[in-house]
Amino acid sequence: MSGAADRVLSILLLGLAAFIAVQASQLDVPFSYDPVGPKAFPMLLSGILALLSVILFFRPGQGGKWPRGALLLRLLGVLVLLGLYAWFFTLAGYLITTAITVAVLAWLFNSGPAKAVISGVLLSIGSYLLFTFALGITLPWGAWLTSLA
Structure with a gap:
């Protein structure tokens, strides 16, 4: 992938992270059997995805070939x-x-x-x-x- 393709991919992944965070924030469970709740894991994953997307945007790879x-x-x-x-x-x-x-x-x-x-x-x-x-x-x-x- 070229640097431009990496940046486009990073923007798409950042959008996916935002989508996951919004969907996770809408999770509503009437009772919680876990002190953390059901939102914690998807929110953590969306945060990690957002962080890695930002890193990919500012440090794209050295190129490569599309399959x-x-x-x-x-x-x-x-x-x-x-x-x-x-x-x-x-x-x-x-x-x-x-x-x-x-x-x-x-x-x-x-x-x-x-x-x-x-x-x-x-x-x-x-x-x-x-x-x-x-x-x-x-x-x-x-x-x-x-x-x-």
Whole structure:
């Protein structure tokens, strides 16, 4: 990337940090089980992103090349896939959405189909167990399952 491209990227990332901060400030929970509350983590992340964006603006990189060809398509595929992950997260549920996303990501970066599926399933189940039992975080099962019940 050229210095100009780094500066454009830094401005876009600064806008993203502001968007995250505004969205986090609107989080309202009727009760708090944590003394810090649910706003702290996204606000901290937006602050770090804003700081790094400012640093990138004033100290751009030495140049480099924009990705082309197959790598560019893979990176665009990752962006689309992560957008779809966010879209289907509550509808399809954590386990299914995460398993499919991880499997497609592994496949995009040259994993074999069997390894991709195994990775997706194991990471989905393992992270679900970690979030649920070790951290006490409830993850969605999916709107389609709750509509069946």
